[in-house]
Structure formats: C-alpha cells, structure tokens
Amino acid sequence: MEENLNLFTSTQEVIKEALTKLGYENDLFELLKEPLRMLTVRIPVRMDDGTIRVFTGYRAQHNDAVGPTKGGVRFHPEVDEEEVKALSMWMSLKCGIVDLPYGGGKGGIICDPRTMSMSEIERLSRGYVRAISQIVGPTKDIPAPDVYTNSQIMAWMMDEYSRLREYDSPGFITGKPIALGGSQGREKATAQGVTICIEEAAKKKGIDIKGARVVIQGFGNAGSFLAKFMNDAGAKVVGISDAYGGLHDPNGLDIDYLLDRRDSFGTVTTLFENTISNHELLEINCDILVPAAVSNQITADNANNIKASIVVEAANGPTTLEATKILTDRGILLVPDVLASAGGVTVSYFEWVQNNQGYYWTEEEVNEKLRKKIVDSFNNVYQTAENRRINMRLAAYMVGARKMAEASRYRGWV
Numbered sequence: 566m567e568e569n570l571n572l573f574t575s576t577q578e579v580i581k582e583a584l585t586k587l588g589y590e591n592d593l594f595e596l597l598k599e600p601l602r603m604l605t606v607r608i609p610v611r612m613d614d615g616t617i618r619v620f621t622g623y624r625a626q627h628n629d630a631v632g633p634t635k636g637g638v639r640f641h642p643e644v645d646e647e648e649v650k651a652l653s654m655w656m657s658l659k660c661g662i663v664d665l666p667y668g669g670g671k672g673g674i675i676c677d678p679r680t681m682s683m684s685e686i687e688r689l690s691r692g693y694v695r696a697i698s699q700i701v702g703p704t705k706d707i708p709a710p711d712v713y714t715n716s717q718i719m720a721w722m723m724d725e726y727s728r729l730r731e732y733d734s735p736g737f738i739t740g741k742p743i744a745l746g747g748s749q750g751r752e753k754a755t756a757q758g759v760t761i762c763i764e765e766a767a768k769k770k771g772i773d774i775k776g777a778r779v780v781i782q783g784f785g786n787a788g789s790f791l792a793k794f795m796n797d798a799g800a801k802v803v804g805i806s807d808a809y810g811g812l813h814d815p816n817g818l819d820i821d822y823l824l825d826r827r828d829s830f831g832t833v834t835t836l837f838e839n840t841i842s843n844h845e846l847l848e849i850n851c852d853i854l855v856p857a858a859v860s861n862q863i864t865a866d867n868a869n870n871i872k873a874s875i876v877v878e879a880a881n882g883p884t885t886l887e888a889t890k891i892l893t894d895r896g897i898l899l900v901p902d903v904l905a906s907a908g909g910v911t912v913s914y915f916e917w918v919q920n921n922q923g924y925y926w927t928e929e930e931v932n933e934k935l936r937k938k939i940v941d942s943f944n945n946v947y948q949t950a951e952n953r954r955i956n957m958r959l960a961a962y963m964v965g966a967r968k969m970a971e972a973s974r975y976r977g978w979v
C-alpha cells in the first residue's frame with residue numbers, strides 16, 4: 566500500500582485517535598478535523614521590471630475557542646492549501662502543549678523569495694496583509710515568521726497593518742525586530758526550545774550531549790541557531806544541510822565558519838564542492854538527528870536506515886506516520902514537532918504579552934520562562950506516552966488537544 570504523504574489527512578488521523586483516547590465523541594472530531602476558516606487570496610505585485618505577477622496566498626484559522634489564533638507565514642514555492650491547513654492544526658496542538666491562550670493559525674504564499682528583490686518581497690508582504698486584513702489582528706489572529714520569512718518581513722507587515730488601522734499595532738504580529746517591539750530571545754527561541762527537548766531526551770536515553778554526534782537538516786533560523794547551541798554545548802555537529810545539499814565531517818564541522826558564511830535564506834552548502842544529498846544526510850551515523858527544514862523527510866523508505874537514537878523534530882511534519890511507527894518500534898526516541906518546535910510560538914506569546922503591556926523583559930527573563938514551559942511540556946508529554954504506552958506523537962496530540970476540546974465544549978460548540 567502507498568504511504569500517506571498528505572500532511573492534512575495524516576494529521577486528521579492522529580487527531581481522531583487522540584480524541585478517542587481522551588474519551589471524546591465524534592462530534593468533537595467533526596469540529597477539529599479541519600480549520601474553522603480558510604482564506605485564499607490573490608495578491609497582485611508589480612515586479613521590478615514593470616510587469617504584474619499575481620501570487621496565491623492562504624491564511625488558515627484552525628480553532629479559536631481558547632483565544633485568538635496564532636502561527637507563522639511561509640513564503641515557499643511548494644506551499645499548498647492542504648499543507649497550510651495541517652500547519653494550522655499543528656499550531657493549535659503546539660499552543661495546547663505549552664499552554665498558551667491561543668488557537669492555531671498559519672499562512673503561506675506560493676512564491677520563491679530567493680529569486681525576488683527586497684522591494685518585490687516588501688510589496689508582496691504588504692499586499693498579503695491588505696488581502697487578509699479583515700480576518701487578522703492582535704485579538705483575532707497573530708502571524709509570525711516561518712520558512713523564508715524573517716523579522717524584516719514582519720516589520721513591513723506590521724507597518725502595513727498599522728497604516729490600514731491608523732494606529733500603531735505592534736501586537737498584530739510577532740518575530741519583529743527589537744526596535745519595533747520584538748522580544749529579546751525570539752530569534753533564537755525555536756532553536757532554544759529544540760535544545761531543551763534534546764537535553765531532556767538525552768537524559769532519558771542516558772546520552773551525554775558533550776561529545777554526542779548531531780546531524781541537522783536545514784540551516785535557517787531553527788537549524789543554524791541549533792547548530793550553534795549544540796556546538797557550544799560540546800556536541801559534535803557532524804552533518805548539516807540546506808535546500809541544495811549537505812555537508813558531512815565525522816570529526817565535526819566548523820560551525821562558527823558556516824554560520825559566518827550562510828546567507829539570509831539559510832544557504833551555505835553552495836560554497837562547497839564535496840556535498841552530499843539531503844537524503845544521505847539523514848542516514849549519517851550519529852546520536853541525535855534533527856530535521857529542521859521541510860516536511861516528509863523521514864518516510865517508510867528511509868526510517869529503517871536512520872542511525873540516531875534520538876530524533877527531535879524542529880521542522881513541522883518531517884516524519885510520516887508510517888516512519889513514526891518504524892522509529893518507535895526500533896526504540897528510537899522521537900520528540901514530535903508539536904512539542905519540539907514550540908519554543909518559537911512560546912516566545913512569540915511573550916512578545917505579544919510585552920506589546921500588550923508596553924513593558925519589555927530582559928533576554929534572561931524570556932529564556933527562563935521559556936525553559937520552564939518547554940521542560941514542563943516535555944515531561945507532561947513523555948509521562949503521558951509512558952503511562953498510556955503510546956508514542957510521543959500521539960501523547961503530544963492528546964496533551965495538545967485537551968484544552969481546545971474543553972474550551973469548544975464550554976462555548977457550546979459541540
């Protein structure tokens with residue numbers, strides 16, 4: 566039988582199983598099986614050569630029973646409607662796992678910013694905000710960065726939204742530059758969260774981070790800061806990659822050099838000749854493997870060849886359900902995306918709180934609060950998995966769905 570690579574239907578499958586295990590009736594699954602709202606927009610952009618290109622964008626709002634929806638915006642040529650829907654559902658689960666007063670949302674635009682000028686990207690970002698402005702806002706739905714979007718893009722989006730509303734609205738979006746109300750620690754937050762999950766998982770597996778061999782797929786916001794944190798902690802980062810290929814050195818790569826040379830899209834391997842493929846990278850001998858790029862990377866085809874004892878999903882959706890089963894059966898500890906990558910949205914929440922109160926915290930305060938959230942969430946999910954004898958993904962979905970389910974019930978929606 567063909568493996569299911571559809572992120573939306575495979576997410577529905579696990580949500581159904583989690584709700585059943587939590588003892589909920591099918592009406593709740595009917596409510597949560599897809600986003601409450603899905604907006605598709607067409608965004609005309611004048612390109613630098615004078616022509617007009619019309620881009621397709623999406624914003625999905627999965628469930629707002631707990632509070633406003635929250636989640637990043639992705640600029641990538643492979644964005645599609647079903648992926649955005651699944652990403653919004655994962656955001657609901659993430660917010661539930663780290664106990665934030667949010668539901669899940671997510672956005673995306675089909676485009677390749679690597680081939681666009683800065684001013685084209687700015688016009689596209691502003692056009693997207695105008696197109697979705699009716700359904701977003703600081704108390705409705707709060708966007709943030711994701712693949713190929715960054716703090717500069719958040720700044721343009723915030724400026725456009727503030728102009729439309731005619732008042733300054735820093736709480737409309739998170740992941741902003743510090744000068745515009747961004748939070749200390751947000752840029753590194755996703756990698757911080759992943760690092761804390763690695764530390765907790767390593768304790769469970771009796772692995773010492775110092776000297777552990779680490780492979781990271783993706784060298785963007787999540788992957789590159791993670792490489793730095795692992796390197797600083799004394800781990801040996803033996804493999805990294807970007808969209809164009811990977812680098813492997815069993816003696817450990819020079820991470821500071823690579824960080825210095827990477828571009829703003831997380832590309833670095835194009836500077837080297839002896840590269841390996843992303844497929845080969847995942848199968849390198851190592852202790853800890855971190856997919857930190859795109860979805861459907863560990864599948865039934867390669868799950869049996871993974872050498873790591875711990876897989877921590879910094880990316881959204883990097884492992885299929887069949888591969889999850891194979892890895893779990895092989896005794897590999899898989900820390901799922903909805904837990905491992907929740908550091909980003911956690912500090913985004915802190916940023917929104919700071920914007921709302923107009924009072925800003927130090928990086929130490931942010932990091933301390935982040936650590937507590939992620940350690941507690943890891944242990945909650947781990948314990949649920951142990952008690953129920955289920956894998957960490959299903960346990961995470963159970964933990965993540967509970968509050969949203971209760972809130973939907975209290976509101977009388979089901």
Ligand SMILES: NC(=O)C1=CN([C@@H]2O[C@H](COP(=O)(O)OP(=O)(O)OC[C@H]3O[C@@H](n4cnc5c(N)ncnc54)[C@H](O)[C@@H]3O)[C@@H](O)[C@H]2O)C=CC1
Binds near residue numbers: 712782807830859879
């Ligand atoms: N930035 C954030 O705060 C958060 C990001 N994530 C997830 O982490 C993952 C990476 O996101 P960011 O680091 O923010 O993005 P980024 O845009 O900063 O970096 C993306 C990296 O992935 C590489 N890449 C792109 N396409 C690839 C492909 N087909 N194969 C292999 N590598 C490829 C790029 O070359 C780059 O190194 C995504 O799945 C994202 O959804 C999850 C939670 C929060």
Ligand SMILES: O=C(O)CCC(=O)C(=O)O
Binds near residue numbers: 637
């Ligand atoms: O920071 C946020 O609000 C959302 C980050 C995000 O898109 C994600 O966790 O996938």
